[in-house]
Amino acid sequence: MSELTRRLVLLGPGLAWFALFLVAPCAIVFVYSFLERGTYGGIDRVFTLENYTRAADPLYLGIFISSARIAAMTTLAALLFGYPAAYGIAAAPKRWQVPLLILVMLPFWSNYLIRTYAWIVLLNREGLINHGLEVLGLADEPLPLLYNDFAIVVGLVYGYLPFMVLALYSSIARLNPETLEASADLGASGLRTFLRVTLPLTVPGIAAGCVFVFVLSIGNFITPDLLGGGRTLMVGNLIFNQFLSARDWPFGSGLAFLLIALMMLLLLVQAVVARRAGGAGLHA
Amino acid sequence: MNKYLSGLAAAVAVALLASPAPAAEKIVISQWDQYWPADLLANFTKETGIEAEWSVQIDNEDMMGKVTASGGKGYDVVFASGPFVEALAKLGLIAELDHGKLPNLANLYAQARNLPFDPGNKYSVPYTWGTTGLCYRSDLVQPDPTSWDDLLKPADALKGKITMLSTDRWLMAAGAKSLGYSVNTVDPAELAAIKELLIAAKKNILAYDDTTFYSKLVSGEASLVHAWDGWCNFGVAENPAIKFVIPKEGSDLFVDAMVVTAASEHKDAAHAFLNYVLKPDVHASIMAFSLYKVPNEKALAVLDQTLLTTYPTLAISSEVLFQQEQLRDLGDGQKEFTRVVTEILAAQ
Numbered sequence: 001m002s003e004l005t006r007r008l009v010l011l012g013p014g015l016a017w018f019a020l021f022l023v024a025p026c027a028i029v030f031v032y033s034f035l036e037r038g039t040y041g042g043i044d045r046v047f048t049l050e051n052y053t054r055a056a057d058p059l060y061l062g063i064f065i066s067s068a069r070i071a072a073m074t075t076l077a078a079l080l081f082g083y084p085a086a087y088g089i090a091a092a093p094k095r096w097q098v099p100l101l102i103l104v105m106l107p108f109w110s111n112y113l114i115r116t117y118a119w120i121v122l123l124n125r126e127g128l129i130n131h132g133l134e135v136l137g138l139a140d141e142p143l144p145l146l147y148n149d150f151a152i153v154v155g156l157v158y159g160y161l162p163f164m165v166l167a168l169y170s171s172i173a174r175l176n177p178e179t180l181e182a183s184a185d186l187g188a189s190g191l192r193t194f195l196r197v198t199l200p201l202t203v204p205g206i207a208a209g210c211v212f213v214f215v216l217s218i219g220n221f222i223t224p225d226l227l228g229g230g231r232t233l234m235v236g237n238l239i240f241n242q243f244l245s246a247r248d249w250p251f252g253s254g255l256a257f258l259l260i261a262l263m264m265l266l267l268l269v270q271a272v273v274a275r276r277a278g279g280a281g282l283h284a
Numbered sequence: 285m286n287k288y289l290s291g292l293a294a295a296v297a298v299a300l301l302a303s304p305a306p307a308a309e310k311i312v313i314s315q316w317d318q319y320w321p322a323d324l325l326a327n328f329t330k331e332t333g334i335e336a337e338w339s340v341q342i343d344n345e346d347m348m349g350k351v352t353a354s355g356g357k358g359y360d361v362v363f364a365s366g367p368f369v370e371a372l373a374k375l376g377l378i379a380e381l382d383h384g385k386l387p388n389l390a391n392l393y394a395q396a397r398n399l400p401f402d403p404g405n406k407y408s409v410p411y412t413w414g415t416t417g418l419c420y421r422s423d424l425v426q427p428d429p430t431s432w433d434d435l436l437k438p439a440d441a442l443k444g445k446i447t448m449l450s451t452d453r454w455l456m457a458a459g460a461k462s463l464g465y466s467v468n469t470v471d472p473a474e475l476a477a478i479k480e481l482l483i484a485a486k487k488n489i490l491a492y493d494d495t496t497f498y499s500k501l502v503s504g505e506a507s508l509v510h511a512w513d514g515w516c517n518f519g520v521a522e523n524p525a526i527k528f529v530i531p532k533e534g535s536d537l538f539v540d541a542m543v544v545t546a547a548s549e550h551k552d553a554a555h556a557f558l559n560y561v562l563k564p565d566v567h568a569s570i571m572a573f574s575l576y577k578v579p580n581e582k583a584l585a586v587l588d589q590t591l592l593t594t595y596p597t598l599a600i601s602s603e604v605l606f607q608q609e610q611l612r613d614l615g616d617g618q619k620e621f622t623r624v625v626t627e628i629l630a631a632q
Binding site: 037038040041042059060062066076088124125126144146177224229230231232233237238241242244245246247248 | 343345346348349352366370371374375386400426444447451452489490491492493503613614615618619622623625626627629630632
């Protein structure tokens with residue numbers, strides 16, 4: 001068997017799966033995005049660019065921007081919580097690293113929806129946190145923790161933090177300890193070593209983690225609905241509503257494609273950042 | 285011959301003997317969760333010999349997605365609200381009903397035989413009907429609310445303790461009725477006025493909630509919620525201080541109905557199911573379970589009458605119900621309508 005056929009045989013099932021269940025549906029969505037909604041919600045086979053010109057409306061642009069804002073806050077918070085955690089795991093004794101990584105992934109063992117409902121129990125006005133604050137005498141009035149953007153960000157950070165930690169861990173664990181020793185030998189303080197050596201060398205992990213969290217957050221529609229109380233409309237909700245309530249599949253398809261394009265652009269940026277920062281100071 | 289083989293031979297013989305009779309028919313029904321008693325399908329099979337499989341639908345929108353994507357194939361009976369019945373009929377996805385196979389249609393109220401979205405039950409048989417209004421804790425809200433304005437322009441004490449339905453038609457209906465418009469309006473000036481009212485109302489609500497509003501009332505997180513009459517009863521069941529009122533400006537009349545898909549290969553069996561539901565005792569058991577009213581006069585006669593006092597919404601007469609306005613499909617007006625809904629939901 002030649003090298004090429006062996007590769008094809010090994011890649012075949014995976015490629016076929018992606019072609020059938022990812023590429024083909026995306027192609028259908030792409031075609032729909034150039035068609036018109038029928039009067040009763042079907043699809044009229046008439047070519048139009050209207051779905052894309054409609055998306056440029058300030059209303060929809062505003063929804064894209066506010067979604068990006070929420071996704072950016074989520075990403076920043078996940079980075080701030082995730083970096084120390086990933087650093088801690090990478091610095092832990094070898095035999096502890098795998099159990100710790102399993103703990104990071106443990107939440108995935110239960111359903112996302114159930115975990116989101118758990119936050120409602122914690123955050124609501126009669127919930128555990130407000131009740132605890134009241135008992136401790138720290139708050140006279142229940143704090144508005146639920147049904148706002150704060151709750152959305154909390155829910156998203158909780159949901160996607162493991163992706164950030166895993167991406168950072170893989171980058172930090174590959175750091176060559178000799179570079180850190182060299183920095184210390186040359187008289188740099190711990191902080192200076194971190195800022196000048198560790199941080200620049202883990203940029204690929206930061207970029208990968210940030211893109212994961214941002215992309216997953218901006219398309220989420222369950223969390224804004226449940227924890228945001230439906231008061232903030234994110235682009236995921238907008239697309240969901242076009243397909244379902246409005247039965248406007250063509251416009252929903254157009255919006256979905258714009259989101260896909262934005263995500264691809266981000267992945268491209270991440271690849272460029274990773275390539276530039278990659279190489280030096282890492283184990284081969 | 286070993287006993288397994290002899291058993292197999294006997295089974296083959298039985299199958300051969302039985303083959304002239306038609307194989308047990310099986311229909312697939314798309315229906316909401318928690319909307320019929322758990323034993324309904326088993327009882328239907330016991331009585332008719334027809335097997336029935338239940339495919340759960342989340343909401344009308346989910347059902348439309350499933351049915352339009354497959355052209356109705358794979359489903360025999362589908363449950364849908366009035367405007368969606370209209371759209372399904374216009375899309376040619378549902379079959380005209382054969383009234384000869386539905387003798388129990390005679391059990392329905394006269395009004396239910398002639399609903400504007402489907403005059404003469406050409407395509408659909410009504411399953412439940414009801415209205416939306418205000419569901420509230422009478423121990424926390426004084427005086428009793430009477431108007432949509434109690435929801436949309438709340439007293440200070442109620443600010444932040446209100447939820448509204450976010451499903452587009454009902455969200456907009458609250459604003460439309462408060463301003464004296466039709467629930468089916470797509471007039472741009474009227475839509476703009478509704479938008480302004482609902483965006484102003486948004487800052488006083490705790491959340492938009494279509495599914496757990498009654499538990500928010502029970503827990504005290506909310507005091508006044510925009511609700512379907514039947515679901516308000518889930519709150520009443522846990523706290524009798526919870527009451528329901530139809531606002532004085534009027535509301536909508538919604539009808540959830542059963543249809544047979546045009547693609548069904550078991551239309552007789554599907555009709556048999558529709559006819560089975562319309563039996564007075566069956567329809568009454570659906571009312572007792574779902575706590576939604578059923579449009580079946582004979583079923584009300586056999587219903588456990590104590591339910592009418594425990595759940596006052598079940599006692600709302602069909603005359604009062606028919607003073608409310610029926611929801612219709614919006615056709616080409618849907619695009620502008622959805623844009624306004626999006627503006628409201630996106631407003632900060």
